[in-house]
Amino acid sequence: MSATATIVAESPRRLAVGEPALVRRLLIGIALGFLALFVFVPVAVVFAYALEKGFEAYVQALVDADALAAVKLTVITALIAVPLNTLFGLAASWAIAKFDFFGKQLLITLIDLPLTVSPVISGLVFILAFGARGLFGPWLQAHDVKIVFALPGIVLATVFVTFPFVARELIPLMQSQGKDEEEAARSLGASGWQIFRRVTLPKIRWGLLYGMILLNARAMGEFGAVSVVSGHIRGLTNTIPLHVEILYNEYQFAAAFAVASLLVLLAFVTIGVKHLVERRYRSRSPDHGPAPGGAKS
Amino acid sequence: MRLQRRSSLPGFGITMGFTLAYLGLIVLAPICLLVLKSTSLTWEQFWQTVTAPRALASYRLSLGASFAGAAINVVFGFLVAWVLVRYEFPGKRIVDALVDIPFALPTAVAGIALTTAYAPTGWIGRALDPLGIHVAFTPLGVTVALAFIGLPFVVRTVQPVLSDLEPEFEEAAASLGAGRRQTFLRVILPTVFPALVTGFALAFARAIGEYGSVVFISGNMPMKTEITPLVIVTKLEQYDYAGAAAIAVVMLVVSFALLVCIQALHSWTRRRQGAA
Amino acid sequence: MKPNRLVTTTILLSLAMMGSTRLAAAKGTTLLNVSYDPTRELYQEVNAAFAKQWKETSGEDLTFRQSHGGSGKQARAVIDGLEADVVTLALAYDIDEIAEQSQLVPADWQKRLPNNSSPYTSTIVFLVRKGNPKAIKDWDDLVKPGISVITANPKTSGGARWNYLAAWGHALRHSGNDERKAKDFVTRLYKNVPVLDSGARGSTTTFVERGIGDVLIAWENEAFLAVNELGKDKFEIVVPAESILAEPPVSVVDKVVDKRGTRKVAEAYLQFLFTEAAQEIAAKHFYRPRLDSVKARYAEQFTKIDLFTIDDVFGGWQKAQKKHFADGGVFDQIYQPGR
Numbered sequence: 068m069s070a071t072a073t074i075v076a077e078s079p080r081r082l083a084v085g086e087p088a089l090v091r092r093l094l095i096g097i098a099l100g101f102l103a104l105f106v107f108v109p110v111a112v113v114f115a116y117a118l119e120k121g122f123e124a125y126v127q128a129l130v131d132a133d134a135l136a137a138v139k140l141t142v143i144t145a146l147i148a149v150p151l152n153t154l155f156g157l158a159a160s161w162a163i164a165k166f167d168f169f170g171k172q173l174l175i176t177l178i179d180l181p182l183t184v185s186p187v188i189s190g191l192v193f194i195l196a197f198g199a200r201g202l203f204g205p206w207l208q209a210h211d212v213k214i215v216f217a218l219p220g221i222v223l224a225t226v227f228v229t230f231p232f233v234a235r236e237l238i239p240l241m242q243s244q245g246k247d248e249e250e251a252a253r254s255l256g257a258s259g260w261q262i263f264r265r266v267t268l269p270k271i272r273w274g275l276l277y278g279m280i281l282l283n284a285r286a287m288g289e290f291g292a293v294s295v296v297s298g299h300i301r302g303l304t305n306t307i308p309l310h311v312e313i314l315y316n317e318y319q320f321a322a323a324f325a326v327a328s329l330l331v332l333l334a335f336v337t338i339g340v341k342h343l344v345e346r347r348y349r350s351r352s353p354d355h356g357p358a359p360g361g362a363k364s
Numbered sequence: 365m366r367l368q369r370r371s372s373l374p375g376f377g378i379t380m381g382f383t384l385a386y387l388g389l390i391v392l393a394p395i396c397l398l399v400l401k402s403t404s405l406t407w408e409q410f411w412q413t414v415t416a417p418r419a420l421a422s423y424r425l426s427l428g429a430s431f432a433g434a435a436i437n438v439v440f441g442f443l444v445a446w447v448l449v450r451y452e453f454p455g456k457r458i459v460d461a462l463v464d465i466p467f468a469l470p471t472a473v474a475g476i477a478l479t480t481a482y483a484p485t486g487w488i489g490r491a492l493d494p495l496g497i498h499v500a501f502t503p504l505g506v507t508v509a510l511a512f513i514g515l516p517f518v519v520r521t522v523q524p525v526l527s528d529l530e531p532e533f534e535e536a537a538a539s540l541g542a543g544r545r546q547t548f549l550r551v552i553l554p555t556v557f558p559a560l561v562t563g564f565a566l567a568f569a570r571a572i573g574e575y576g577s578v579v580f581i582s583g584n585m586p587m588k589t590e591i592t593p594l595v596i597v598t599k600l601e602q603y604d605y606a607g608a609a610a611i612a613v614v615m616l617v618v619s620f621a622l623l624v625c626i627q628a629l630h631s632w633t634r635r636r637q638g639a640a
Numbered sequence: 641m642k643p644n645r646l647v648t649t650t651i652l653l654s655l656a657m658m659g660s661t662r663l664a665a666a667k668g669t670t671l672l673n674v675s676y677d678p679t680r681e682l683y684q685e686v687n688a689a690f691a692k693q694w695k696e697t698s699g700e701d702l703t704f705r706q707s708h709g710g711s712g713k714q715a716r717a718v719i720d721g722l723e724a725d726v727v728t729l730a731l732a733y734d735i736d737e738i739a740e741q742s743q744l745v746p747a748d749w750q751k752r753l754p755n756n757s758s759p760y761t762s763t764i765v766f767l768v769r770k771g772n773p774k775a776i777k778d779w780d781d782l783v784k785p786g787i788s789v790i791t792a793n794p795k796t797s798g799g800a801r802w803n804y805l806a807a808w809g810h811a812l813r814h815s816g817n818d819e820r821k822a823k824d825f826v827t828r829l830y831k832n833v834p835v836l837d838s839g840a841r842g843s844t845t846t847f848v849e850r851g852i853g854d855v856l857i858a859w860e861n862e863a864f865l866a867v868n869e870l871g872k873d874k875f876e877i878v879v880p881a882e883s884i885l886a887e888p889p890v891s892v893v894d895k896v897v898d899k900r901g902t903r904k905v906a907e908a909y910l911q912f913l914f915t916e917a918a919q920e921i922a923a924k925h926f927y928r929p930r931l932d933s934v935k936a937r938y939a940e941q942f943t944k945i946d947l948f949t950i951d952d953v954f955g956g957w958q959k960a961q962k963k964h965f966a967d968g969g970v971f972d973q974i975y976q977p978g979r
Contacts, residue, residue: 147654150650150653150654151650151651151654154646154647154650158647194720197721198719198720198721199719199720199721199742200719200720200721200741200742201720204721208721213721215720215721215722216717216720216721216722216723222654294709298674298707298717298722299707299708299709299714299717300672300705300706300707301705301706301707301708302705303705313680313708316677316680316708316839316841317680317681318865318866318869318870320849
């Protein structure tokens with residue numbers, strides 16, 4: 068494989084614990100082969116379809132008024148869901164990793180709960196709560212407050228579905244790191260906020276970043292739950308994934324995949340941002356541990 | 365719940381308070397509603413609904429395929445994370461970005477794309493079909509779809525842990541005469557194990573409930589390739605909210621039990637590591 | 641306390657964003673038409689025509705909002721609070737449920753407009769591959785061994801329920817009303833089905849794009865659309881000797897239009913569907929028109945076919961739904977293990 072022939076030379080120190088070049092290439096080959104079967108091919112399908120009718124049609128599909136409305140709604144939803152769940156993830160992982168209390172395991176498991184709930188049901192629970200026949204339905208209708216089939220419902224469903232992402236990323240990480248350094252800082256008289264800012268955050272930033280990337284990707288890509296609470300009103304309550312479905316069902320395959328490719332591109336953008344952040348940190352504080360995905364020195 | 369703090373660190377009150385309030389509001393309250401809805405059935409009705417042959421067949425498929433998918437991800441997801449953290453190769457950044465695709469892609473699109481690729485006329489299906497391997501519209505197809513959506517969970521939970529792994533440990537092990545295999549088994553794997561378990565649990569849990577990407581590739585044949593979420597949808601289609609809630613509650617209980625087991629395993633290994 | 645402030649700021653900002661984002665309020669009157677999947681192209685054109693006419697007669701600007709999805713899912717959304725001014729769904733059962741579950745429309749909604757409140761009709765036909773290699777001519781050909789039939793899952797798709805009922809009706813008529821024989825017929829039919837997509841359009845894609853199956857059972861308008869959009873040179877339509885009369889119904893949602901003050905325009909809109917102009921549009925989109933004048937003009941497009949109705953054969957949607965598609969119903973029995 069020519070792709071693996073250009074493995075960059077590493078320092079002799081690393082080679083002492085690394086694998087022989089052959090094994091390395093083999094592993095890279097297997098990993099890429101697996102990804103090809105499971106991820107690359109579907110992505111290629113998306114782009115192949117998206118560009119089927121030429122680049123012009125591709126752009127046309129993206130600047131369509133309904134598509135733009137869907138993008139706007141999706142971005143707004145993510146802008147609300149991501150900070151909320153990030154904040155929750157930080158709070159929960161701090162409480163869980165730094166303190167001992169009864170029922171901790173239960174709490175961790177409860178945090179995972181939204182993942183196990185089928186997206187179909189995640190939407191349904193909010194219908195049960197806020198729908199016209201739901202628990203708060205009559206009150207909401209009397210006060211003309213719209214939750215389901217409007218933005219708040221879409222946001223709620225998204226928050227529910229992406230609930231555990233940052234927390235789940237941070238809890239194992241912070242648990243494995245222990246709390247010695249934080250306690251040392253405490254004994255030196257640092258305040259809680261200072262400890263978090265100066266000691267904990269630098270240690271967890273990659274996990275936090277990964278969690279937020281996953282959270283964002285999932286928030287923008289969620290289909291099932293949002294589909295239940297959206298009402299599918301064209302140009303009004305359709306997010307990008309719902310708009311894709313609509314186009315697909317209209318036999319506008321090229322346009323559907325063009326809009327879907329937006330979400331693929333989004334994944335690239337977020338990873339690009341991740342690398343920028345990494346580089347900034349590396350140049351500012353080279354001693355703060357290696358960046359994931361970056362070369363070790 | 366009796367809360368006790370044995371830590372000199374501050375911030376327990378606010379973080380714990382916020383965690384519980386947010387958890388209660390966003391997750392527990394809606395789920396309680398769901399359980400409440402299912403109680404509008406009598407006990408016999410509930411039992412009949414959740415043990416109907418179609419439902420039972422769907423549990424088998426959903427659990428089995430989810431487990432298989434998550435297991436595939438543990439092996440290959442670890443490998444992908446390892447390769448991404450440890451090695452350099454051209455196009456690595458792009459590969460790194462592509463790992464998130466299963467999340468970013470709307471599940472419906474993922475389902476359509478996978479079906480397109482794995483159908484007998486598709487790019488991959490065309491190659492597999494002559495070998496007698498049928499993926500689309502079989503339980504294997506369901507597994508492929510579930511492996512697809514779970515991949516980022518394993519890669520992204522293992523990746524930070526792997527990159528935090530100080531080479532010094534491995535060097536120390538190597539200098540003490542440990543072979544690469546021993547170093548891997550005794551040093552690397554135990555450190556990564558909790559993350560792997562977490563990744564498995566997340567991928568598994570996510571797979572059980574997955575609907576959008578699976579309905580396209582599964583073929584939805586009753587008793588054969590019908591996943592549990594589809595059974596829920598058919599209940600809703602009959603305006604049977606209570607029946608749908610009943611099946612959902614069963615799924616919830618099963619996956620919750622599994623999560624508890626995995627969590628127990630997790631803390632057991634952590635304790636053992638701490639003792640060692 | 642900085643963390644405290646962080647928490648409150650984030651939450652307040654989130655709430656503020658939710659509150660301040662007024663999703664595009666259009667000027668003038670808006671009407672929300674909640675419809676099922678295959679009617680997008682139809683209502684796009686009908687809406688434009690009616691908005692123009694409404695502007696001319698009343699001077700009022702009228703903006704349409706469209707929502708499309710599976711018929712049952714759309715009905716549930718309306719029941720659960722989606723504020724539809726009018727519903728235009730695939731089967732009367734779904735509007736019946738709106739009436740029964742939420743009283744948003746009166747129980748006798750179907751009597752308010754002519755022709756059972758369905759301005760256009762369709763029927764169930766077959767789509768086969770070019771040249772009809774398996775020589776499929778009628779329903780009986782579908783149950784032959786070795787024929788691969790594509791249809792959606794009637795438990796999740798309203799359109800697929802019409803398919804099922806058409807097959808059942810055919811079998812019943814040819815067996816001297818022997819229910820056992822009809823059941824045997826549909827059982828053999830579904831034995832020939834390799835994939836049950838969750839929606840009607842999904843099964844069209846399976847047949848057209850994936851190349852699976854010898855014949856697709858579909859709405860007539862869907863079959864026409866598939867041929868026109870996806871390949872005139874690849875598929876052809878086979879019309880069986882008899883089939884079911886599919887009557888997609890429409891209704892004003894009374895409680896919503898009274899609350900929003902849109903009753904007048906919503907009723908005028910549905911009346912408009914029965915006018916020559918709208919019937920012409922419907923026929924153009926391959927729905928069978930009700931109006932004789934339009935029918936005559938499109939006589940060539942729509943093959944003459946012996947149509948039976950759901951009321952004749954099944955005694956209405958409520959009965960059909962309960963007997964065939966409810967849990968434990970005939971469709972479930974087909975797939976019971978041990979058969």
